[in-house]
Structure formats: structure tokens, C-alpha cells
Amino acid sequence: xxxxxxxxxxxxxxxxxxxxxxxxxxxxxxxxxxxxxxxxxxxxxxxxxxxxxxxxxxxxxxxxxxxxxxxxxxxxxxxxxxxxxxxxxxxxxxxxxxxxxxxxxxxxxxxxxxxxxxxxxxxxxxxxxxxxxxxxxxxxxxxxxxxxxxxxxxxxxxxxxxxxxxxxxxxxxxxxxxxxxxxxxxxxxxxxxxxxxxxxxxxxxxxxxxxxxxxxxxxxxxxxxxxxxxxxxxxxxxxxxxxxxxxxxxxxxxxxxxxxxxxxxxxxxxxxxxxxxxxxxxxxxxxxxxxxxxxxxxxxxxxxxxxxxxxxxxxxxxxxxxxxxxxxxxxxxxxxxxxxxxxxxxxxxxxxxxxxxxxxxxxxxxxxxxxxxxxxxxxxxxxxxxxxxxxxxxxxxxxxxxxxxxxxxxxxxxxxxxxxxxxxxxxxxxxxxxxxxxxxxxxxxxxxxxxxxxxxxxxxxxxxxxxxxxxxxxxxxxxxxxxxxxxxxxxxxxxxxxxxxxxxxxxxxxxxxxxxxxxxxxxxxxxxxxxxxxxxxxxxxxxxxxxxxxxxxxxxxxxxxxxxxxxxxxxxxxxxxxxxxxxxxxxxxxxxxxxxxxxxxxxxxxxxxxxxxxxxxxxxxxxxxxxxxxxxxxxxxxxxxxxxxxxxxxxxxxxxxxxxxxxxxxxxxxxxxxxxxxxxxxxxxxxxxxxxxxxxxxxxxxxxxxxxxxxxxxxxxxxxxxxxxxxxxxxxxxxxxxxxxxxxxxxxxxxxxxxxxxxxxxxxxxxxxxxxxxxxxxxxxxxxxxxxxxxxxxxxxxxxxxxxxxxxxxx
Amino acid sequence: xxxxxxxxxxxxxxxxxxxxxxxxxxxxxxxxxxxxxxxxxxxxxxxxxxxxxxxxxxxxxxxxxxxxxxxxxxxxxxxxxxxxxxxxxxxxxxxxxxxxxxxxxxxxxx
Ligand code: SRM
Ligand SMILES: Cc1cc2nc3c(=O)[nH]c(=O)nc-3n(C[C@H](O)[C@H](O)[C@H](O)COP(=O)(O)OP(=O)(O)OC[C@H]3O[C@@H](n4cnc5c(N)ncnc54)[C@H](O)[C@@H]3O)c2cc1C
Ligand code: SF4
Ligand code: FES
Numbered sequence: 001x002x003x004x005x006x007x008x009x010x011x012x013x014x015x016x017x018x019x020x021x022x023x024x025x026x027x028x029x030x031x032x033x034x035x036x037x038x039x040x041x042x043x044x045x046x047x048x049x050x051x052x053x054x055x056x057x058x059x060x061x062x063x064x065x066x067x068x069x070x071x072x073x074x075x076x077x078x079x080x081x082x083x084x085x086x087x088x089x090x091x092x093x094x095x096x097x098x099x100x101x102x103x104x105x106x107x108x109x110x111x112x113x114x115x116x117x118x119x120x121x122x123x124x125x126x127x128x129x130x131x132x133x134x135x136x137x138x139x140x141x142x143x144x145x146x147x148x149x150x151x152x153x154x155x156x157x158x159x160x161x162x163x164x165x166x167x168x169x170x171x172x173x174x175x176x177x178x179x180x181x182x183x184x185x186x187x188x189x190x191x192x193x194x195x196x197x198x199x200x201x202x203x204x205x206x207x208x209x210x211x212x213x214x215x216x217x218x219x220x221x222x223x224x225x226x227x228x229x230x231x232x233x234x235x236x237x238x239x240x241x242x243x244x245x246x247x248x249x250x251x252x253x254x255x256x257x258x259x260x261x262x263x264x265x266x267x268x269x270x271x272x273x274x275x276x277x278x279x280x281x282x283x284x285x286x287x288x289x290x291x292x293x294x295x296x297x298x299x300x301x302x303x304x305x306x307x308x309x310x311x312x313x314x315x316x317x318x319x320x321x322x323x324x325x326x327x328x329x330x331x332x333x334x335x336x337x338x339x340x341x342x343x344x345x346x347x348x349x350x351x352x353x354x355x356x357x358x359x360x361x362x363x364x365x366x367x368x369x370x371x372x373x374x375x376x377x378x379x380x381x382x383x384x385x386x387x388x389x390x391x392x393x394x395x396x397x398x399x400x401x402x403x404x405x406x407x408x409x410x411x412x413x414x415x416x417x418x419x420x421x422x423x424x425x426x427x428x429x430x431x432x433x434x435x436x437x438x439x440x441x442x443x444x445x446x447x448x449x450x451x452x453x454x455x456x457x458x459x460x461x462x463x464x465x466x467x468x469x470x471x472x473x474x475x476x477x478x479x480x481x482x483x484x485x486x487x488x489x490x491x492x493x494x495x496x497x498x499x500x501x502x503x504x505x506x507x508x509x510x511x512x513x514x515x516x517x518x519x520x521x522x523x524x525x526x527x528x529x530x531x532x533x534x535x536x537x538x539x540x541x542x543x544x545x546x547x548x549x550x551x552x553x554x555x556x557x558x559x560x561x562x563x564x565x566x567x568x569x570x571x572x573x574x575x576x577x578x579x580x581x582x583x584x585x586x587x588x589x590x591x592x593x594x595x596x597x598x599x600x601x602x603x604x605x606x607x608x609x610x611x612x613x614x615x616x617x618x619x620x621x622x623x624x625x626x627x628x629x630x631x632x633x634x635x636x637x638x639x640x641x642x643x644x645x646x647x648x649x650x651x652x653x654x655x656x657x658x659x660x661x662x663x664x665x666x667x668x669x670x671x672x673x674x675x676x677x678x679x680x681x682x683x684x685x686x687x688x689x690x691x692x693x694x695x696x697x698x699x700x701x702x703x704x705x706x707x708x709x710x711x712x713x714x715x716x717x718x719x720x721x722x723x724x725x726x727x728x729x730x731x732x733x734x735x736x737x738x739x740x741x742x743x744x745x746x747x748x749x750x751x752x753x754x755x756x757x758x759x760x761x762x763x764x765x766x767x768x769x770x771x772x773x774x775x776x777x778x779x780x781x782x783x784x785x786x787x788x789x790x791x792x793x794x795x796x797x798x799x800x801x802x803x804x805x806x807x808x809x810x811x
Numbered sequence: 812x813x814x815x816x817x818x819x820x821x822x823x824x825x826x827x828x829x830x831x832x833x834x835x836x837x838x839x840x841x842x843x844x845x846x847x848x849x850x851x852x853x854x855x856x857x858x859x860x861x862x863x864x865x866x867x868x869x870x871x872x873x874x875x876x877x878x879x880x881x882x883x884x885x886x887x888x889x890x891x892x893x894x895x896x897x898x899x900x901x902x903x904x905x906x907x908x909x910x911x912x913x914x915x916x917x918x919x920x921x
Contacts, residue, residue, distance in 0.1 A: 184845070185845065336885055337848070337885070339870065515869070515870060516845060516846070516870055517827065517869055517870060518869055519867075519870075519872075520866075520867040520869060520874035520879065520881070523867065542825070542828075543827040543828045543867070544827075544867070546876065547865040547866070551865070555862075555865060555876055557859070557877065559860075559861070559862040559865075801830070801831050801832050801833045801838070802819045802823060802824065802831065802832050802841060803818040803819055804833045805816070805818070805832060805834045805916070
């Protein structure tokens with residue numbers, strides 16, 4: 001007698017298994033197929049094209065009613081199996097029917113995970129798994145708003161599908177970049193850019209707090225940071241969990257999924273399982289390729305043939321039109337790994353291969369995935385690539401090798417990109433001038449004025465010449481920033497502005513960085529350029545800062561730190577001094593020293609004590625003195641009119657005002673100021689980066705002094721009549737320095753490059769001066785704060801060892 | 812014999828960053844790269860014992876905070892013209908937790 005096979009779940013895995021079974025031995029079993037969804041097997045992965053309107057549901061049906069009929073499969077669609085009785089060998093349908101089996105095949109798939117946020121059970125909060133979800137999303141029309149939580153494969157397909165219908169979609173993603181499991185930052189950045197081009201709003205590093213509703217229906221999403229995103233539908237696509245409830249109730253061995261052996265048999269010899277619901281050797285599955293392998297094996301097992309399922313590498317592609325991306329293999333974990341990176345900013349291409357012992361272990365491609373199958377083959381086969389290593393990244397067709405184009409970034413600039421900031425000259429204007437016969441730098445300068453002022457864009461103008469004239473123009477070699485790029489600091493700065501690059505991965509990609517994530521030379525510089533140019537949009541990256549600026553203290557040769565509280569204008573009082581003395585006692589500070597900057601240094605503090613000593617000092621009103629920063633250090637003052645018989649103005653008061661305005665700001669190199677009450681200059685203002693000397697008629701502001709490795713006397717920038725004007729001039733010149741100087745150039749070095757006259761021109765023009773001061777103030781609205789208080793409050797934990805194993809080891 | 816011990820969550824170490832752990836035989840720096848690999852090395856530069864956990868992490872290297880020697884996280888070797896090597900210890904990630912091989916950590920005492 002023919003045996004009874006009952007299958008639970010008409011999904012992609014069981015569908016494929018059924019095909020193998022019927023192909024091999026059509027009469028081996030009497031098949032009964034249950035499915036909770038009111039339909040048979042369809043190609044679930046094509047739901048996204050259905051959503052976007054590129055396909056109709058009919059086109060993605062795998063098995064039609066006729067097919068089931070012809071193959072004698074008893075279909076019980078729309079019926080959920082409620083229980084399994086392993087002793088009686090029966091299953092019970094939702095309506096109470098009891099169906100006997102000889103063999104049972106579980107293919108229950110998985111359940112979408114719903115984050116239990118307040119409001120997750122409101123109407124209009126859905127997952128993305130089946131046709132019902134898809135149809136629900138298809139009811140959204142132009143002008144309606146949808147929020148998608150989850151920037152992985154599914155979430156992005158849902159977002160793109162709805163955006164294609166004109167729906168206003170926002171993707172909220174917890175991690176720093178999209179699809180972080182499959183992509184690295186650079187590819188994630190390109191993907192985000194492509195989605196934004198499709199009109200999708202993308203919020204990364206965004207933590208959801210609560211789903212808002214009215215009358216039982218969703219109305220919006222509230223983020224941790226207080227942002228409210230109104231919506232008519234909320235789609236959660238944050239992951240799946242194997243659907244194991246039925247198997248667990250029946251007493252089968254279940255871990256994260258239903259345990260199966262290499263033959264796809266569960267802990268019960270008559271029950272097999274296949275698809276996303278299983279766990280094989282500790283692994284779970286979420287893509288169809290391995291499920292199809294399992295389907296083959298399970299069919300063979302059911303037919304009594306020898307077969308074994310072997311796990312293989314998987315690859316991912318995103319089915320969103322216009323976003324060509326591919327990732328495969330493994331690019332994490334394990335020593336001995338090496339990267340090969342290729343970027344073509346002009347075409348928006350990023351390719352990265354991870355190699356280990358001359359074999360390709362992982363690959364991420366964006367923008368050009370034509371050769372992805374070839375690379376996937378190399379990964380799966382473990383091919384030795386030693387021979388083709390040099391040209392590997394260019395793909396299979398490549399022989400010989402074209403060198404990377406150093407001008408790609410400039411060539412890719414649109415015509416309206418600004419090249420010369422001083423004179424507002426765009427690339428198009430320069431190209432036009434070149435085409436009209438200005439074929440060298442001097443000629444371009446004469447015709448367009450580009451690079452004729454501060455001169456920092458000279459390198460870029462030369463590159464435009466090179467890109468326009470080809471071999472007829474030889475670009476003089478500029479000193480590149482570091483080994484990661486051929487571009488010089490000034491060029492990078494200008495390109496960050498003209499291309500609107502607002503993140504580190506954006507710079508690496510668009511400017512063709514040769515490494516995955518920069519190095520200790522370029523990263524601190526880029527971090528400064530980005531925060532100086534985009535104070536509001538860019539988030540400071542502590543990991544790109546030298547330890548002193550990351551931990552807000554100066555590291556000492558023995559790994560301890562020094563702590564220098566701010567003493568505004570050099571003025572203190574007994575309470576502050578007492579607090580400093582108490583802290584020195586409490587934390588056993590070995591050395592207490594007066595610095596050359598009119599304040600007190602507590603030297604030799606243990607790293608672990610930093611947040612505590614800061615909290616204590618904070619209580620007395622003391623804040624960080626930034627003695628460690630490429631930023632404002634001190635404003636030295638003399639006693640001025642308050643006490644001195646020669647004082648002409650309130651030098652102490654002005655110094656304190658200046659310090660309160662400038663503190664917390666980041667600058668290309670350290671910034672030191674002083675204010676002296678008269679030309680006797682007791683505060684040594686004429687050897688500071690910015691010095692103010694008070695005179696009877698007002699204030700002389702001079703810049704470009706130094707007394708370190710080079711000793712420089714300041715040069716007069718301007719003389720103004722009032723304290724307020726002094727404040728504005730100082731803010732403006734500081735901002736001009738922040739916006740234009742190369743990282744690690746003190747003011748005097750920058751001044752040598754751009755010329756004091758150019759700086760004077762900017763500051764003398766009242767509109768430019770005010771605009772500069774305003775931009776400085778905008779930046780300060782974010783950076784004028786005490787990092788010590790912040791770290792003592794929010795980050796104290798990170799100053800402690802991650803673990804203490806001293807006890808463990810002693811055992 | 813390996814004896815993997817859980818020393819903390821991956822997310823407790825910033826990407827392109829490091830944290831230090833204390834052992835009876837000295838401090839060990841645990842690094843996390845930009846693409847989430849983890850490495851463990853003695854927290855002392857071969858140059859003048861600079862605390863490597865405080866350095867800048869780039870690719871699979873760290874730059875010492877004291878005098879900018881660049882050390883490979885994979886081999887512990889100083890890069891470029893500098894010569895020296897730091898002890899490395901097996902480290903791996905399992906379900907978001909960082910595991911170190913305790914047996915190996917102890918062995919260095921001997
Ligand atoms: C504490 C102090 C010495 C003192 O005991 O007085 C000091 C200590 C350091 N100085 Fe200084 N400088 C100190 C005043 C000065 C002065 C005098 C001044 O500011 O009036 C100068 C010359 C003036 C100038 O800057 O032009 C000075 C010129 C330097 C230089 C050379 C800078 C240059 O451009 O040539 C460096 C190296 C650097 O910054 O790259 C430096 C670097 C350092 C560092 C931060 C070295 C480092 O990177 O670790 C020292 C930190 C020691 C520590 O562990 O705390 N220090 N240093 C002074 C702190 C002032 C303050 O209250 O913040
Ligand atoms: C929108 C979308 C896009 C995707 N894109 C891709 C892609 O591009 N590439 C890729 O490889 N993968 C993709 N996937 C994943 C792929 O679809 C799944 O891996 C695959 O469908 C899983 O197959 P399965 O047979 O294990 O489960 P399913 O196809 O989910 O089938 C399980 C079936 O079992 C039924 N069931 C559950 N419990 C019971 C019960 N008690 N009684 C009766 N019936 C029950 C369910 O209703 C369901 O119909 C995508 C998934 C979605 C949702
Ligand atoms: S020299 Fe001038 S500023 Fe200095 S203390 Fe004397 S009067 Fe005051
Ligand atoms: S101690 Fe590390 S470089 Fe000197």
C-alpha cells in the first residue's frame with residue numbers, strides 16, 4: 001500500500017522537495033499538503049516586484065491548482081495544522097480533522113520578528129512576509145507616509161517598492177549603515193545615496209522608542225532622540241525567527257530551529273524538516289539557495305536514497321532597481337586576512353575582496369556586479385589566486401591592468417561644483433576658459449581668477465586642466481595626504497565642500513581612498529575637516545582621534561594621564577583651588593604643577609580615575625581645559641585696568657570673554673590667545689596664535705605668533721575700537737582658519753601660504769566678517785560644552801577595563 | 812587545550828577601537844576592527860611599552876599612541892622600518908560576545 005506523506009507548509013522549500021519527489025517516483029507517496037496561507041506555493045522572493053508593480057501575483061505562482069491536481073496532491077490550503085501526535089502518527093488540522101501519516105515533512109518557514117515596542121499591536125503595524133503584507137502595502141498611494149523599521153534586505157525592498165508607487169517612505173535603521181550584515185561601510189554609503197536619490201528618507205543609528213497611535217491605528221513612530229515620524233503604515237522588517245512552535249509542542253529536539261541531521265531527519269525518524277524552520281549544525285537559513293539543496297536531500301531521504309546536506313557559502317543580491325549590489329562569503333573574524341579595494345568614484349563603483357592565504361574569502365561589490373558570479377565561484381571553490389592577485393579585482397576579462405585614475409574624483413565633479421571658494425568659480429567656468437585657450441595655470445588664473453586668492457585650490461585647478469586637456473597637461477605632483485590617497489590636504493578639503501561629502505565613508509568612496517578605512521594620518525585630519533565644514537550634520541568620530549582628544553586628557557610616557565582644568569583668563573578663587581587640592585589628595589596625584597599657560601596641571605592620574613576626578617572637579621564648577629586638543633587652549637591675560645597702573649582696557653575681562661566664546665572649538669592645530677592691557681605686553685600676546693594688545697584708542701588684534709619649535713612674532717591684522725568688535729574679529733579669523741587651513745598647520749604656517757593680505761581682505765569686509773563669525777557661532781552651538789561632564793556621565797564605563805581576569809588567572 | 816572565556820560584548824568595544832582587560836600577568840588590549848574582527852595583544856608597544864589599546868585602529872593595524880609605531884593586529888609585528896613584536900592571543904566572536912583563550916593567556920606567564 002502507498003505510504004501517506006503529510007507536508008506542513010506549502011513554501012519554497014517543500015515546493016521544491018515535492019518537485020524532486022514527484023520527478024523521481026510519482027507514486028511513492030500519497031501526499032497531503034497543508035498550508036496556513038490560503039494558497040499554494042509561490043515564489044516568495046518575487047513579492048518585491050509585485051509590490052513595486054513590475055509583476056502581477058499570477059506571474060509568481062510556482063504551482064497552480066492544475067499542477068497539484070495532475071500530480072495527485074491533496075491540498076488543504078488555508079488550513080493550519082494545530083498539533084502532531086507522534087505516537088498515533090497523526091496530525092490534527094485547525095478544524096479538528098485528524099490525518100494519519102507514515103512520514104511527516106515540516107516546512108513551516110519562519111515568523112517575522114516584531115520588536116515589542118509600545119504600540120506594536122496597533123492596526124497598521126505589519127511585517128513583510130507574505131502576499132497579505134504585500135497587498136496591504138499596495139493600498140498605500142502617493143502622498144501617504146510609511147515608516148519601515150529595518151535597513152536590511154527585506155526592509156529596503158519594501159521601502160523601494162512603495163517608493164516606486166510614489167509613497168513617502170522613511171527607513172529607520174538601528175545600525176550605523178544599511179545592510180550591515182552583508183555590506184561594509186563604503187558599500188552601505190553608496191546604497192544609502194542611491195536610495196535617497198529614489199526619494200527615500202534614510203535614518204541610520206536611529207533607535208525606535210514607541211509606536212504612536214490614535215483610535216487603535218498607527219499614526220507615527222517616536223525615536224529615542226525625540227524625533228517623531230508620522231505614518232499611515234509601519235512595516236517592521238527586523239529579522240525572522242524559525243517557526244518551531246508545532247515541532248516543539250510535539251516534543252521534537254528544537255534549538256533555535258528544528259534540529260535535523262545531514263539527511264534532514266529530525267529527532268523522530270519518521271519526521272523530516274526542511275527550509276527556514278530547521279537548524280543544521282548550529283546554522284539557520286534565510287536565503288533560498290541552501291533551502292533548495294536541502295529540498296533535494298529531503299526528497300532523496302524520503303525515497304530511501306543516500307544523500308547528505310552540506311552547508312555552502314551564500315551570496316546576497318538586492319532586488320532593487322538601480323542598486324547593484326552583491327556580497328558573499330565572510331569578511332569578518334580571523335587573523336591573516338587582507339583586503340583588496342577598488343573604487344571608481346566617477347561610476348559610483350566600490351569593490352572589495354577579502355583574501356586569506358591566497359584564497360578569496362569574501363566579496364562586496366557595489367555599482368558593478370557583472371563579475372560577481374565569477375568571484376562567487378572563486379570563493380566557493382577556494383581557488384588559489386596567487387597568480388592573478390595583482391589584477392584580480394578587475395575581474396575575469398582583465399589582462400594587463402589599467403592604473404587607478406588619480407583624476408577620477410575631479411573628472412566626476414558636476415559643472416556647477418565650486419572649485420575656487422574665494423572667487424566662487426565653478427568647474428564649468430574653468431573648463432570653458434580652458435577650452436577657450438587658457439591652457440596653463442597662470443592663464444586660467446588670469447581669465448577666471450580661480451586659485452588667484454588664497455591659492456588652496458591650485459591643485460584642483462591643475463587637475464581640471466589635466467582632465468580637460470588630457471596628456472597635453474602635466475600635473476605638478478603635490479604632496480599627498482598619506483598613502484591612502486593621491487590627493488593633497490587642500491584638495492581634499494575643497495572636494496569635501498564642493499561634493500558635499502558629509503561622512504568618512506563618503507570621503508573614502510567619492511575621493512577613491514585606496515584603503516578600507518584610512519590610517520592614523522588621514523583619519524584625524526578628515527574628522528576635523530568634516531566637523532569644521534558640516535558642524536551640524538557630521539558626527540564627531542572619537543575613533544579617528546588621537547588618544548588625548550579621545551580621552552580628553554594628555555597621555556604620559558607611563559600611560560597615565562594629566563588633568564588640566566580650565567582657569568578662565570588665568571583667574572581663579574579659593575574654592576576652585578581647594579577643589580583642585582582635594583582632587584589631588586583623593587586621587588594620589590604625584591605632581592601638581594603650574595603650567596606656562598596660567599593654570600594648574602595634575603600629572604600622573606590613572607586612566608580609570610579620569611571620570612571620577614572630572615566629576616569631582618565639575619562639582620566645583622571646573623571644566624576641561626582642553627590642554628590636549630587641536631583646539632582652543634588658553635587665553636592668557638594680564639591684570640589690566642583692574643589693578644595695573646598702566647592698563648588701558650579691561651584685559652582680564654576681555655580675555656575671559658574670549659575664552660568663554662572660543663572654548664570647546666576644534667581648530668586645525670592648537671590655538672592660543674593672550675590679551676595684554678598695554679604695549680608692555682605682560683601676557684606675551686605677540687607670540688600667540690592670536691594676540692590682543694590694548695591701547696588707549698582700542699584693541700590691536702594680531703595673528704601668527706608662536707613660541708614653540710618656531711618662534712614667531714605676530715603681525716597686525718587690524719585695530720578696532722570696542723570689545724565687541726574684537727570678539728567678532730577673533731571669531732571670524734578663527735573660523736577662516738578652521739575653514740581653510742591644512743590640518744596641523746598653526747596659524748603662522750597657514751598665513752605663510754595664503755598671505756596676510758588675503759586674510760585681512762576677508763576680515764576687513766564687514767559682511768564676510770559677520771558671516772564668518774556667524775558660522776563660528778553655529779558650530780559652537782554644538783561644540784561649546786564640557787566633554788568631561790559628558791564623559792563622566794555617559795561614558796565612565798568605557799574608562800574601566802573591559803574585564804578583570806586577575807582572579808581567574810590566580811586559580 | 813583551549814578554554815574560551817567570555818570577556819564581554821562585542822558592542823562594548825567601539826568599532827575601530829579597543830578596550831583593555833586586566834590579567835594577573837599584565838594588561839591585554841582587545842581590538843575591534845571596522846569590519847568586526849577581534850584581536851588580542853599585550854597592551855605594551857615593543858618600542859617603549861606604549862598602551863596599544865589607546866591607539867588609532869585602521870584596517871587590521873594599530874598605531875601606538877606614544878610614538879606612532881604601527882603594529883599588525885594579526886601578527887603583533889611592528890610594520891615598516893621598525894622592529895619588534897607583541898604577543899598575540901587567540902580571540903573570536905560568538906553570538907555577539909568576545910571570547911579569549913584563557914589557556915593561552917596563562918601560558919605566557921610560564
Ligand atoms: C603643561 C605645559 C608645560 C608646563 O608645564 O607649563 C605643556 C605641556 C605640553 N606641551 Fe606645550 N605645554 C605648555 C605650554 C606651552 C607653551 C607656552 C604657552 O602656551 O604659553 C608653548 C610655546 C608657545 C606656543 O605654543 O607657540 C608650548 C609649545 C608646545 C609645542 C610646540 C608647538 C609648535 O607649534 O611649535 C608642542 C608640540 C605640539 O603641539 O605639537 C607642545 C606639546 C605639549 C604636550 C601636550 C606634549 C604632548 O603632546 O604630550 C605637553 C603635555 C604634557 C602633559 O603631559 O601634560 N607644546 N607649550 C604647558 C601647558 C599650558 C596650558 O596651560 O595649557
Ligand atoms: C519579500 C521577501 C523577499 C525575499 N527575497 C529573497 C531573495 O532575494 N533571495 C533569497 O534567497 N531569499 C529571499 N527571501 C527569503 C525566502 O523567501 C525564504 O528563505 C523562503 O521562502 C523560505 O522557504 P520555506 O519553505 O522555508 O518557508 P516559506 O516559504 O515561508 O513557507 C512556509 C509556509 O508554511 C506555512 N505554515 C507555517 N506554519 C504552518 C502550520 N502550522 N500549518 C500549515 N502551514 C504552516 C506558512 O504559512 C508558509 O506559507 C525573501 C523573503 C521575502 C519575504
Ligand atoms: S605691562 Fe601693561 S598690561 Fe602689563 S601689567 Fe603692566 S600695565 Fe598691565
Ligand atoms: S611606545 Fe609605542 S611607539 Fe613608542
